[in-house]
Amino acid sequence: MRDGVRPLTFKSLNVVIGCVAFGFITDFKQALALRILEGLVNGNVATVRTMVSEVVVEKRFQPHAFLLLPISFNVAAMASPLMAGQLADLAGKYPDKFGNNAFLKAWPYAPPAILSGSIMLLAFFAVLLFLEETLEPLKDRYDPGVAFTRRVRYLLFGTKISTATRAGHEDATDEEMSHMITEYSDPSERDSEEQRSPMKAVKTTPMILPTRRMFTKNMCLTLVSYAIQEYHITTYNTLWTSFLSDPVDKEGKLKLPFFFSGGAGMKPDQIMWSLFIVGMMGLPTQLFIYPRISRRLGTLKMWRKFMLGMPLLYFIVPYIAAMPSTTPPPAGKTGFVVWFLIILVQIMMVGTSTFVVPAQLVLTNL
Numbered sequence: 001m002r003d004g005v006r007p008l009t010f011k012s013l014n015v016v017i018g019c020v021a022f023g024f025i026t027d028f029k030q031a032l033a034l035r036i037l038e039g040l041v042n043g044n045v046a047t048v049r050t051m052v053s054e055v056v057v058e059k060r061f062q063p064h065a066f067l068l069l070p071i072s073f074n075v076a077a078m079a080s081p082l083m084a085g086q087l088a089d090l091a092g093k094y095p096d097k098f099g100n101n102a103f104l105k106a107w108p109y110a111p112p113a114i115l116s117g118s119i120m121l122l123a124f125f126a127v128l129l130f131l132e133e134t135l136e137p138l139k140d141r142y143d144p145g146v147a148f149t150r151r152v153r154y155l156l157f158g159t160k161i162s163t164a165t166r167a168g169h170e171d172a173t174d175e176e177m178s179h180m181i182t183e184y185s186d187p188s189e190r191d192s193e194e195q196r197s198p199m200k201a202v203k204t205t206p207m208i209l210p211t212r213r214m215f216t217k218n219m220c221l222t223l224v225s226y227a228i229q230e231y232h233i234t235t236y237n238t239l240w241t242s243f244l245s246d247p248v249d250k251e252g253k254l255k256l257p258f259f260f261s262g263g264a265g266m267k268p269d270q271i272m273w274s275l276f277i278v279g280m281m282g283l284p285t286q287l288f289i290y291p292r293i294s295r296r297l298g299t300l301k302m303w304r305k306f307m308l309g310m311p312l313l314y315f316i317v318p319y320i321a322a323m324p325s326t327t328p329p330p331a332g333k334t335g336f337v338v339w340f341l342i343i344l345v346q347i348m349m350v351g352t353s354t355f356v357v358p359a360q361l362v363l364t365n366l
Contacts, residue, residue: 014041016120023113045069049361064291066361070354071286077279080116085272087111093269222364229360232310233353240317244271244342248329249321260322265332277346285354293355303359309352317345 018038025031048069056065089108090098098104104111128145246263254260266274293302320342326335 015044016117016124018042019120020113020117023110024107067286067290067358069361070357071283074279074282074286077282078276079279081272081275081279083115084112085269087115088268226360226364229307229356232314233357236314236317236349241271241275243317243320244274248325248331248333250329254322256322260318262321264320264338265330267332270332274342274346277343278350281347281350282354285350286358290354290358294359299359299362302355303363306352306355306359309348310356313345313348313352316341316348320345 015038018034018041021034022031025034049066052065052069088111090111091101091104091108129149130146132146133139133141133143242263244264244266245268246265248265249260249262297305320333320338323333323338323341324335325331325333325338327333
């Protein structure tokens with residue numbers, strides 16, 4: 001972390017190229033190689049989580065701060081399937097308008113890939129011009145991108161943000177946070193704080209300890225549980241679209257409850273709506289339900305209880321392929337029963353991951 005977390009964000013934004021290139025692949029080997037390259041250069045998630053933990057120091061506010069990351073995911077989960085579903089395979093869906101377009105026929109998934117890359121490019125410029133370093137020893141280091149933005153702001157609006165102004169803003173923020181802590185803390189805590197010396201603590205440079213000191217027993221257990229959680233949630237999200245697009249079993253031989261095969265045989269625009277459900281249900285759940293449950297149960301107990309819903313979810317999902325459809329094979333699954341089960345499992349997914357993922361982030365950061 002010698003260069004700070006901001007340069008890491010620059011390096012990880014190389015995924016812009018990967019987003020655009022993904023619309024022009026022609027076989028599985030190219031897709032696999034591209035995904036490996038994206039994984040090597042993309043570290044946005046870890047970097048953003050680190051910056052959040054450095055900005056929000058007070059432990060009691062961290063559950064709400066880390067909740068912003070899943071909220072952002074759900075906003076994207078609502079918007080991206082709609083955009084991708086509408087832009088993918090334009091020549092096939094609108095033959096009258098785009099049927100003669102050779103580019104769209106050769107690269108049916110290029111339009112959503114180009115749009116995704118453009119959005120990532122906007123994120124790159126936002127980081128370049130507006131994001132400030134959060135690592136404490138490097139906060140005052142000169143940054144040409146942020147300095148350019150301040151210069152433009154001064155020329156346009158006549159306001160200049162100096163180091164003293166930023167320091168005053170930080171002091172004001174600290175004062176506001178202290179008022180919030182006093183307002184929401186218990187009376188006993190307020191009394192004990194009032195008895196303390198009113199003098200403000202002098203900021204000191206923290207001593208840098210060896211990296212091995214952080215690998216305590218609790219830290220190792222938390223990292224193992226986090227790795228397992230990321231493994232099965234990422235696997236589910238990857239297999240979900242593959243399962244829904246997998247062809248329906250033509251023979252239709254079922255030996256319930258455990259012997260059946262095939263997928264749902266759905267088209268991209270149908271899969272789009274199944275993904276849209278996640279964002280549509282997840283956003284209000286995170287905004288209105290998560291804070292109450294978190295305050296009532298606590299982080300660890302909430303994580304334990306809602307993690308129990310994952311095995312049940314994974315057990316139910318395959319039975320979508322066994323549900324009766326209004327269209328015979330090899331057509332894709334349709335009908336009330338099929339979509340009822342799809343909506344049910346997606347609601348279960350939202351109801352578990354919405355509480356488990358932020359709780360795991362807080363536990364890892366403690």
